[in-house]
Amino acid sequence: MALIKMTTPLVEMDGDEMTRVLWQMIKDKLILPYVDLKTEYYDLGLKKRDETDDAITVESAKATLKYGVAVKCATITPNAQRVEEYNLKQMWKSPNGTIRAILDGTVFRAPVLVKGITPCVRNWKKPITIARHAYGDVYKNTEFAVPGAGKAEICFTDENGNETRQTILEFKDAGIIQGQHNTDASITSFAHSCFQYALSVKQDLWFSTKDTISKVYDHRFKDIFADLYENQYKEAFEKAGITYFYTLIDDAVARVIRSEGGFIWALKNYDGDVMSDMVATAFGSLAMMTSVLVSPNGQFEYEAAHGTVTRHYYRHLKGEETSTNSVATIFAWTGALRKRGELDNLPDLCDFADKLEKATLDTIESGEMTKDLALLYEGQAKVLNSEQFLDAIAGRMQ
Ligand code: NAP
Numbered sequence: 001m002a003l004i005k006m007t008t009p010l011v012e013m014d015g016d017e018m019t020r021v022l023w024q025m026i027k028d029k030l031i032l033p034y035v036d037l038k039t040e041y042y043d044l045g046l047k048k049r050d051e052t053d054d055a056i057t058v059e060s061a062k063a064t065l066k067y068g069v070a071v072k073c074a075t076i077t078p079n080a081q082r083v084e085e086y087n088l089k090q091m092w093k094s095p096n097g098t099i100r101a102i103l104d105g106t107v108f109r110a111p112v113l114v115k116g117i118t119p120c121v122r123n124w125k126k127p128i129t130i131a132r133h134a135y136g137d138v139y140k141n142t143e144f145a146v147p148g149a150g151k152a153e154i155c156f157t158d159e160n161g162n163e164t165r166q167t168i169l170e171f172k173d174a175g176i177i178q179g180q181h182n183t184d185a186s187i188t189s190f191a192h193s194c195f196q197y198a199l200s201v202k203q204d205l206w207f208s209t210k211d212t213i214s215k216v217y218d219h220r221f222k223d224i225f226a227d228l229y230e231n232q233y234k235e236a237f238e239k240a241g242i243t244y245f246y247t248l249i250d251d252a253v254a255r256v257i258r259s260e261g262g263f264i265w266a267l268k269n270y271d272g273d274v275m276s277d278m279v280a281t282a283f284g285s286l287a288m289m290t291s292v293l294v295s296p297n298g299q300f301e302y303e304a305a306h307g308t309v310t311r312h313y314y315r316h317l318k319g320e321e322t323s324t325n326s327v328a329t330i331f332a333w334t335g336a337l338r339k340r341g342e343l344d345n346l347p348d349l350c351d352f353a354d355k356l357e358k359a360t361l362d363t364i365e366s367g368e369m370t371k372d373l374a375l376l377y378e379g380q381a382k383v384l385n386s387e388q389f390l391d392a393i394a395g396r397m398q
């Protein structure tokens with residue numbers, strides 16, 4: 001059989017530990033037999049990041065700006081213990097943080113649904129994708145404890161020294177205060193990423209904040225989204241047959257629970273943090289959650305939402321058997337290959353991505369899966385080890 005051709009390389013970002021082991025197996029067993037794979041390879045494994053003083057991470061992000069589509073393996077974000085374990089020159093920053101800062105993107109997380117694993121919310125039939133604004137608010141706050149009676153004020157001094165001042169509270173006794181911010185530029189990028197992504201997957205976009213209470217702060221988010229939609233995206237949305245819908249967060253929560261899924265839910269930083277954990281848990285497992293970083297200019301970086309599965313890797317190193325779920329990593333590859341196919345007008349590549357996803361889901365739905373899923377599965381599950389699971393999918397592909 002002739003291999004499927006590619007025209008533009010994918011930016012391939014290799015990673016660490018168990019996911020690095022799966023990465024190679026996925027390529028060897030599921031992709032290379034069918035695709036004449038073209039990638040520009042960047043090794044973001046911790047050893048290489050240390051050797052290159054993390055320049056490799058920056059280069060891989062720049063390559064993503066150039067080519068438009070990347071696929072990333074999970075990577076270690078070093079802590080003190082990792083500095084010792086890998087004898088690092090320094091505690092390098094999170095690669096995802098570095099890449100996100102360069103692409104200026106928003107992360108979209110969506111569950112992979114299979115028959116036999118029912119979401120806790122029974123009417124959810126399609127995935128709900130969460131888009132979390134990953135800048136500012138309470139994550140970059142200034143806060144302190146007020147020791148006793150006194151006046152708390154909020155003050156802004158402009159470049160010419162003019163002050164705008166408002167009283168927060170005349171404290172009668174001890175308490176706490178907090179200052180938060182966001183920027184129009186960051187909110188605008190977030191909104192662009194959300195509109196771009198909704199168009200790319202042809203799903204409705206919901207956005208919710210608490211604008212009735214926060215009449216300036218949250219209202220600014222609402223206005224920026226509304227303005228961009230009216231002036232830049234409305235026509236494209238109508239053409240794609242999708243809608244943009246703003247509602248108060250309380251109302252959104254109620255609607256999400258009653259919905260059947262199948263839309264993107266954009267949220268401010270804190271709301272997105274909390275709601276993404278709730279939605280992910282209700283759908284089943286972190287190993288079945290995909291993640292894509294979308295830049296405001298329409299660059300895409302696909303990955304799994306979970307980490308490098310360290311505990312399994314240490315067992316693997318001891319020669320013990322592992323049963324690590326590769327679904328999210330497979331879907332990172334198929335997401336990236338499909339996007340490359342769409343951008344380069346290669347229907348065979350898109351078709352291959354669809355087939356590989358179907359073979360993966362069919363394998364699980366026929367009862368063959370890794371241990372983590374067997375615990376959630378409603379039927380009779382046959383538990384496979386990491387490699388057997390990939391072999392079972394490869395068998396279906398043939
Ligand atoms: P993790 O790798 O997500 O694993 C946590 C636990 O979740 C595992 O021990 C395992 O539970 C279960 N699990 C996660 N993915 C699984 C899979 N595919 N199949 C089966 N079980 C799975 O999180 P972590 O142990 O907190 O972090 C490990 C490393 O990953 C850290 O160095 C961290 O910096 C990094 N990390 C990277 C990313 C990223 O690159 N995007 C994200 C998060 C964390 P059991 O052991 O009970 O089976």
Ligand code: MG
Binds near residue numbers: 273274277
């Ligand atoms: Mg969280």
